[in-house]
Amino acid sequence: MEPLERVVKPKTKRAKRFLEKREPKLKENTKNAMLIKGGNANLTVTEVLKDIYAVKKPFAVLYKKKNITRPFEDQTSLEFFSKKSDCSLFLFGSHNKKRPNNLVIGRMFDYHVLDMIELGIEKFVSLKDLKNSKCPEGTKPMLIFAGDVFDVNEEYRRLKSLLIDFFRGPTVPSVRLAGLEYLLHFTALEGRIYMRSYKVLLKKSGCKIPRIELEEMGPSLDLVMRRTHLASDDLYKRSLKQPKALKPKKKKNISHDVFGTTYGRIHMQKQDLGKLQTRKMKGLKKRPAEKSAEDGRVSPKKSKPA
Amino acid sequence: VEEVLAAAEEQDAEKRRSITVEKELELEFDLGNLLALDRNPPAAAGLRGACPRREALLRALARDNTQLLVARLWELPAERAGGAGGPLVAQLPEPTFRLPREKPPPRPRPPTRWEQFARLKGIHKRKKTSLVWDEQAKEWRRRWGYRRAGGDPARAWLAEEDQFARLRREKRERVARNEFNRLRNLARAHRAGTAVPAEPLHPTGHQSREELGHVARVARVSTASLGRFQPRLPKEPVEPPSRSGGRKRRFDPLLGNLSAERSRQLELLRDMGSKKPVLDITRAVNKQLRQEEAEAAAAKGKKQSKRGKRGRRQQRVGRGKKSG
Numbered sequence: 001m002e003p004l005e006r007v008v009k010p011k012t013k014r015a016k017r018f019l020e021k022r023e024p025k026l027k028e029n030t031k032n033a034m035l036i037k038g039g040n041a042n043l044t045v046t047e048v049l050k051d052i053y054a055v056k057k058p059f060a061v062l063y064k065k066k067n068i069t070r071p072f073e074d075q076t077s078l079e080f081f082s083k084k085s086d087c088s089l090f091l092f093g094s095h096n097k098k099r100p101n102n103l104v105i106g107r108m109f110d111y112h113v114l115d116m117i118e119l120g121i122e123k124f125v126s127l128k129d130l131k132n133s134k135c136p137e138g139t140k141p142m143l144i145f146a147g148d149v150f151d152v153n154e155e156y157r158r159l160k161s162l163l164i165d166f167f168r169g170p171t172v173p174s175v176r177l178a179g180l181e182y183l184l185h186f187t188a189l190e191g192r193i194y195m196r197s198y199k200v201l202l203k204k205s206g207c208k209i210p211r212i213e214l215e216e217m218g219p220s221l222d223l224v225m226r227r228t229h230l231a232s233d234d235l236y237k238r239s240l241k242q243p244k245a246l247k248p249k250k251k252k253n254i255s256h257d258v259f260g261t262t263y264g265r266i267h268m269q270k271q272d273l274g275k276l277q278t279r280k281m282k283g284l285k286k287r288p289a290e291k292s293a294e295d296g297r298v299s300p301k302k303s304k305p306a
Numbered sequence: 307v308e309e310v311l312a313a314a315e316e317q318d319a320e321k322r323r324s325i326t327v328e329k330e331l332e333l334e335f336d337l338g339n340l341l342a343l344d345r346n347p348p349a350a351a352g353l354r355g356a357c358p359r360r361e362a363l364l365r366a367l368a369r370d371n372t373q374l375l376v377a378r379l380w381e382l383p384a385e386r387a388g389g390a391g392g393p394l395v396a397q398l399p400e401p402t403f404r405l406p407r408e409k410p411p412p413r414p415r416p417p418t419r420w421e422q423f424a425r426l427k428g429i430h431k432r433k434k435t436s437l438v439w440d441e442q443a444k445e446w447r448r449r450w451g452y453r454r455a456g457g458d459p460a461r462a463w464l465a466e467e468d469q470f471a472r473l474r475r476e477k478r479e480r481v482a483r484n485e486f487n488r489l490r491n492l493a494r495a496h497r498a499g500t501a502v503p504a505e506p507l508h509p510t511g512h513q514s515r516e517e518l519g520h521v522a523r524v525a526r527v528s529t530a531s532l533g534r535f536q537p538r539l540p541k542e543p544v545e546p547p548s549r550s551g552g553r554k555r556r557f558d559p560l561l562g563n564l565s566a567e568r569s570r571q572l573e574l575l576r577d578m579g580s581k582k583p584v585l586d587i588t589r590a591v592n593k594q595l596r597q598e599e600a601e602a603a604a605a606k607g608k609k610q611s612k613r614g615k616r617g618r619r620q621q622r623v624g625r626g627k628k629s630g
Contacts, residue, residue, distance in 0.1 A: 007492060009488070025412060031408055111409075114406060140340060146346070161405060168341075171338065177380065180340070185364070187348055189348050189350060206324065207322065209377050241411070
């Protein structure tokens with residue numbers, strides 16, 4: 001259906017740039033997140049959304065108004081929002097008697113819902129409650145997942161992938177070592193997931209690698225997994241597929257050995273060894289007497305003028 | 307000497323003790339994402355307990371894991387950005403953890419008619435200069451826009467025909483033609499992407515005799531031996547001709563028309579002997595292009611009748627306004 005939308009050609013350069021930013025690319029943009037409040041969102045849930053918005057700025061959009069939708073029943077309004085704001089991650093907060101302090105975290109593929117996991121907030125400590133210095137906005141966080149449940153259980157594995165996708169931030173080629181200040185630590189234990197954010201202090205140690213001291217700051221959540229809506233295996237595999245052009249090109253004819261020596265391989269054509277230019281050995285040079293004898297045999301007609 | 311060495315080693319070990327962490331299972335690292343995965347089961351007993359104790363335990367666990375991650379990050383190749391006094395910057399590798407894409411990878415769009423033609427003829431795009439030499443004005447003028455080379459288009463008012471109307475009409479035609487070609491290219495690209503599926507047989511009712519015959523034939527050929535050993539119904543006609551493969555795989559009988567065979571062989575020898583190539587590439591290309599243009603004209607005729615009303619209405623309104 002995409003060519004039918006592009007039938008209307010953009011009339012300004014700005015519109016053209018806007019459309020180019022949203023079209024599928026080889027190397028994709030950083031994923032944006034949309035934070036939505038449900039029909040009856042209470043104070044806790046609102047505070048959680050505001051804190052996560054602060055963590056994920058500027059790659060997040062916080063919707064101020066309440067939207068009366070149910071993500072697990074009807075996904076069309078979520079998909080509509082995703083298309084309008086070009087966000088592929090979402091966090092939907094709501095509250096009712098059956099599911100108190102509910103958070104639905106999810107992601108989209110091609111503007112359709114891929115995965116959705118519903119989490120219940122048991123305890124929440126906000127950024128405001130911990131009065132200490134915070135790190136600057138837009139810091140790329142370090143992510144640590146502790147617990148074997150994150151690998152054993154399929155739902156937890158998807159949750160881990162979702163959380164990495166959500167909090168990872170832009171992909172950068174290099175990072176300033178002194179600027180690694182923010183840490184998000186997730187521990188999974190007995191059906192609960194503890195999310196803690198710490199400010200990292202690099203202290204002097206005897207050697208190059210600094211000693212780490214942590215100071216708790218930022219939102220900390222105790223979560224319980226409720227319902228899930230995971231994508232089918234083939235859809236998930238399709239979304240993971242990367243185009244071939246992104247694969248790193250293999251350098252041919254170069255090999256390394258155990259000791260670190262690099263070997264190159266050159267392919268030569270067949271050489272006529274008779275015509276090889278070797279060193280001139282004066283002793284092997286043909287003497288004039290031998291030469292004339294040969295000449296005499298080869299061309300008898302030629303005769304030296306007397 | 308040995309004592310000195312031992313003392314030095316002990317000092318080193320002391321220093322390193324502050325940054326070493328003992329773990330049962332090694333952590334998995336993805337430095338491109340600044341990610342560390344700890345597979346060790348956390349101490350359940352402590353974490354089940356009261357809040358402050360739990361927080362302290364979580365913090366200790368986090369500290370250990372971060373220490374390991376930071377140790378790995380510090381091992382990366384680092385350099386000083388911006389000269390000697392700049393900050394220490396480490397080169398991160400590519401992220402290894404596989405995450406799903408946001409949108410499917412872009413599909414290559416099929417080339418437009420002009421692109422195909424240009425590729426056939428070997429035409430390359432040439433960069434145009436922004437200024438052109440104007441002979442009349444004897445100076446460099448822009449290619450288009452205010453005070454362009456080639457004189458003021460409105461100045462040709464001496465001729466009989468209404469120049470303004472002519473220019474407007476030509477521009478309208480050009481724009482319409484361009485728009486039409488663009489839409490046609492889009493439609494072609496869209497069609498190329500989604501292949502039209504074969505019409506299946508209607509379940510009941512509207513099944514024509516030809517349709518049934520066609521479907522029966524297709525079903526017959528869809529066996530492993532391509533329908534050769536399928537039993538036939540008593541009155542079903544025998545149909546070997548399709549197996550002969552159509553026009554190109556028709557072979558003449560061995561001892562048939564001798565004169566025809568002779569003339570064919572002589573023609574073949576003549577073609578082999580002649581220096582001119584049998585297939586004239588330019589002519590073939592032009593013929594193909596003309597054929598495609600004819601097709602396009604037929605399609606255009608159909609499209610005009612579809613868009614005709616809208617197109618004609620627009621043109622009429624435009625003409626009416628300007629002439630009045």
